[in-house]
Amino acid sequence: MGLCKCPKRKVTNLFCFEHRVNVCEHCLVANHAKCIVQSYLQWLQDSDYSSNCRLCNTPLAARETTRLVCYDLFHWACLNERAAQLPQNTAPAGYQCPSCSGPIFPPSNLVGPVASVLREKLTTVNWARAGLGLPLIDEVVSPEPEPLNTSDFSDWSSFNASGSPEQEEVASASTAPAFYSQVPRPPTPPSRPEQHTVIHMSSSEPLTHGAGTGLVSSR
Ligand SMILES: [Zn+2]
Numbered sequence: 001m002g003l004c005k006c007p008k009r010k011v012t013n014l015f016c017f018e019h020r021v022n023v024c025e026h027c028l029v030a031n032h033a034k035c036i037v038q039s040y041l042q043w044l045q046d047s048d049y050s051s052n053c054r055l056c057n058t059p060l061a062a063r064e065t066t067r068l069v070c071y072d073l074f075h076w077a078c079l080n081e082r083a084a085q086l087p088q089n090t091a092p093a094g095y096q097c098p099s100c101s102g103p104i105f106p107p108s109n110l111v112g113p114v115a116s117v118l119r120e121k122l123t124t125v126n127w128a129r130a131g132l133g134l135p136l137i138d139e140v141v142s143p144e145p146e147p148l149n150t151s152d153f154s155d156w157s158s159f160n161a162s163g164s165p166e167q168e169e170v171a172s173a174s175t176a177p178a179f180y181s182q183v184p185r186p187p188t189p190p191s192r193p194e195q196h197t198v199i200h201m202s203s204s205e206p207l208t209h210g211a212g213t214g215l216v217s218s219r
């Protein structure tokens with residue numbers, strides 16, 4: 001037990017591990033949002049604490065954090081991701097603190113700055129709104145990753161487009177058979193595609209040549 005140094009002089013048993021001061025809940029929310037805060041007794045037992053998020057093991061300070069009513073602190077993204085993976089019919093009591101198994105949802109009779117900040121955060125995501133008995137909302141979801149498309153290919157067309165029509169003709173004529181037909185073609189000694197390219201491309205021989213091999217090897 002100790003006194004918070006703020007004007008309220010609140011009696012508190014919370015202790016910021018980071019700043020090594022007693023803090024009341026008001027000050028905790030206002031000034032120690034990313035600090036490990038537990039009881040002073042806990043501090044005595046655990047002074048070589050880790051200030052990493054327990055879910056991803058990277059520093060808490062690096063990302064937005066959320067403190068549960070047990071005062072355990074996590075990255076909001078990590079906690080949210082974990083909770084969102086639970087089945088939709090999970091009872092509210094099934095959402096538990098990953099550290100101490102305390103409730104994620106603040107008990108309804110619990111008031112205080114930590115609980116109200118947490119409740120507010122929880123109303124932004126549907127798994128929690130369901131647990132709080134709130135109507136669901138349209139969550140902001142990150143756009144679906146675009147289906148893998150042939151970016152190689154589009155690079156190609158733009159590359160070809162920059163060349164003369166003649167170049168384009170030669171390129172398609174020489175490369176298309178090579179990768180569209182698996183059947184070995186009968187030998188046609190006089191017209192090897194590469195040689196053709198070299199002959200016709202007086203100015204841009206290396207580019208077209210490299211292009212031809214690149215296309216074949218990327219398939
Ligand atoms: Zn205070």
Ligand SMILES: [Zn+2]
Nearest residue numbers: 016019032035
């Ligand atoms: Zn602090």
Ligand SMILES: [Zn+2]
Nearest residue numbers: 053056075078
């Ligand atoms: Zn994390």
Ligand SMILES: [Zn+2]
Nearest residue numbers: 070072097100
């Ligand atoms: Zn906890």
